Amino acid sequence: MAAPHVVLVGLMGVGKSSVGRALAREMKRPFVDTDSVIESNEGRTIADIFAVDGEATFREIERHTLESVLASTQAAVIATGGGVVETAACRDSLAVARRSGARVVWLSATVATMAERTGRSNNRPLLEGDREATLARLFDRRRAFYEEVSDAKIDTDGKPVTRIVREVMNAQPQSPAAAGGRRVRVELGERSYDVAVGAGAISELSSMIPTDVKRAVIVSQVGVPSIPEIDLPTHLVHIGDGEQAKTLSTIEDLCRQFAHFGLTRNDLVIGVGGGLVTDVAGFAAATWHRGTRVVHVATTLLAMVDAAIGGKTGVNLPEGKNLVGAFWQPSGVVCDTNWLATLPERELRCGWGEVAKYHFLAGDDLLAMPTDERIARCVQIKADIVAEDEREGGRRALLNYGHTFGHAIETVTGHRFAHGEAVAIGMICAAHLARLLGRIDDARVDAHYRVLDTYGLQSKLPSDLDHDALLVAMGRDKKATAGLVFILDGRNGLETVSGVDPAVVLESLASASGVR
Numbered sequence: 001m002a003a004p005h006v007v008l009v010g011l012m013g014v015g016k017s018s019v020g021r022a023l024a025r026e027m028k029r030p031f032v033d034t035d036s037v038i039e040s041n042e043g044r045t046i047a048d049i050f051a052v053d054g055e056a057t058f059r060e061i062e063r064h065t066l067e068s069v070l071a072s073t074q075a076a077v078i079a080t081g082g083g084v085v086e087t088a089a090c091r092d093s094l095a096v097a098r099r100s101g102a103r104v105v106w107l108s109a110t111v112a113t114m115a116e117r118t119g120r121s122n123n124r125p126l127l128e129g130d131r132e133a134t135l136a137r138l139f140d141r142r143r144a145f146y147e148e149v150s151d152a153k154i155d156t157d158g159k160p161v162t163r164i165v166r167e168v169m170n171a172q173p174q175s176p177a178a179a180g181g182r183r184v185r186v187e188l189g190e191r192s193y194d195v196a197v198g199a200g201a202i203s204e205l206s207s208m209i210p211t212d213v214k215r216a217v218i219v220s221q222v223g224v225p226s227i228p229e230i231d232l233p234t235h236l237v238h239i240g241d242g243e244q245a246k247t248l249s250t251i252e253d254l255c256r257q258f259a260h261f262g263l264t265r266n267d268l269v270i271g272v273g274g275g276l277v278t279d280v281a282g283f284a285a286a287t288w289h290r291g292t293r294v295v296h297v298a299t300t301l302l303a304m305v306d307a308a309i310g311g312k313t314g315v316n317l318p319e320g321k322n323l324v325g326a327f328w329q330p331s332g333v334v335c336d337t338n339w340l341a342t343l344p345e346r347e348l349r350c351g352w353g354e355v356a357k358y359h360f361l362a363g364d365d366l367l368a369m370p371t372d373e374r375i376a377r378c379v380q381i382k383a384d385i386v387a388e389d390e391r392e393g394g395r396r397a398l399l400n401y402g403h404t405f406g407h408a409i410e411t412v413t414g415h416r417f418a419h420g421e422a423v424a425i426g427m428i429c430a431a432h433l434a435r436l437l438g439r440i441d442d443a444r445v446d447a448h449y450r451v452l453d454t455y456g457l458q459s460k461l462p463s464d465l466d467h468d469a470l471l472v473a474m475g476r477d478k479k480a481t482a483g484l485v486f487i488l489d490g491r492n493g494l495e496t497v498s499g500v501d502p503a504v505v506l507e508s509l510a511s512a513s514g515v516r
């Protein structure tokens with residue numbers, strides 16, 4: 001098996017050698033430039049090989065060289081010749097190396113930049129004549145190959161080598177844990193974005209910052225772990241804690257700080273925190289200059305599996321929660337599961353309350369998955385639902401499983417139960433309701449109890465609760481005849497069910513408060 005090399009590909013003049021050398025220093029690895037290896041083995045320059053033996057012979061030598069360099073068991077940073085991707089056997093070798101853990105990074109630059117940089121060298125046999133036209137032609141011919149062989153593409157224009165090095169390292173698995181991390185794509189056409197999930201995923205942050213951003217405001221809270229420095233001028237703003245801080249006046253304060261810092265429409269807001277921060281930072285970004293890009297760094301379990309993904313942003317009014325808001329998709333989301341270690345136990349439990357609903361949204365066995373994989377799977381399920389129904393016209397409402405009962409429990413208990421805890425009990429009520437309506441059997445109700453037990457969540461509806469008050473809180477007096485609307489489990493999975501008889505709802509509450 002080959003070593004986990006970092007291989008740089010790209011046209012001549014993109015900076016593979018200078019970046020490769022600096023990267024190798026940073027990673028404390030040897031640097032290997034395949035063109036230099038060829039020249040040293042052959043005892044002549046590449047221009048000479050082209051002139052005397054022709055391009056076909058050079059490509060054959062290049063293929064052998066690449067194979068032997070990749071076969072080395074010592075992990076290295078390898079810079080390849082610009083045309084290496086034109087040889088099918090070389091593309092195959094790179095694919096094999098990637099399967100063994102190598103990371104191939106495509107460095108790119110504009111034609112003008114490449115022409116300017118290559119103008120300093122005479123050893124470019126393919127660049128005789130009109131340099132810019134030749135580079136443009138080569139780029140068109142090779143672009144699809146670079147895309148095929150690489151794991152990541154990095155634009156190098158106008159960036160110092162140190163920044164490119166950092167971006168390449170971020171595109172590189174840093175540790176076994178990070179190597180197990182993954183990216184989930186939220187497919188929304190030109191507003192699509194990635195969610196990086198896993199231990200160490202914060203290393204992906206800089207690759208999610210759009211390259212034209214000049215400065216960023218970081219919105220966070222005291223007590224939230226801080227993100228490592230990013231290579232941009234930044235201004236940090238702490239907002240308050242708790243729902244009382246999720247207000248229009250916080251948005252005004254934030255926007256005024258944006259103004260003082262000189263944040264433009266082309267810059268970036270970075271929300272670092274739980275769902276409260278990502279809701280507030282996202283809404284401020286949605287309205288600042290009528291829409292400024294935002295990246296979310298989710299630091300609570302609830303934000304990772306839910307709040308930070310999908311573009312719902314907003315704040316509360318005294319009249320109700322989340323009444324003022326906007327759909328504003330982020331440019332990227334980071335869910336570094338290492339941060340769950342500092343999360344207070346109750347916050348973590350509330351997050352598991354939201355994770356529990358995903359057990360009934362997709363058919364797979366989440367309990368059989370290790371934690372990080374399970375979180376990534378929840379992110380994937382949410383991403384798929386958002387891609388299908390961005391504005392909650394239909395399927396996205398299924399994410400509210402357990403919430404009708406849950407909100408009522410929160411209200412009637414005066415928020416003795418936190419949101420995630422109440423939603424968990426709400427799912428048990430919903431399971432009993434589905435059973436009473438003949439939609440699921442006892443075994444499926446038991447499965448709900450099992451999931452909550454696994455997460456250490458209370459499943460029993462407290463016996464001191466007034467069921468009539470719960471019914472009223474669910475929006476209807478028990479004498480109402482129109483019936484109530486719930487998300488309920490069934491043979492086809494979760495579905496919206498309307499017109500439920502309040503008497504059956506009361507029966508489900510009685511079952512949920514009984515001993516199981």
Ligand SMILES: NC(=O)c1ccc[n+]([C@@H]2O[C@H](COP(=O)([O-])OP(=O)(O)OC[C@H]3O[C@@H](n4cnc5c(N)ncnc54)[C@H](O)[C@@H]3O)[C@@H](O)[C@H]2O)c1
Pocket residue numbers: 221222223224225241242243246273274275276277279299300301302303306307308309310311312313322339340342343344347350
């Ligand atoms: N936009 C959506 O789609 C969506 C979905 C669900 C919930 N939400 C919103 O999310 C909010 C709740 O989010 P939440 O549950 O993440 O709570 P939260 O954001 O209020 O965070 C809870 C507490 O944990 C602290 N904290 C955050 N990360 C930490 C860490 N790694 N270590 C230690 N402490 C940390 C915070 O400072 C805070 O005190 C609500 O306002 C809700 O309306 C939004």
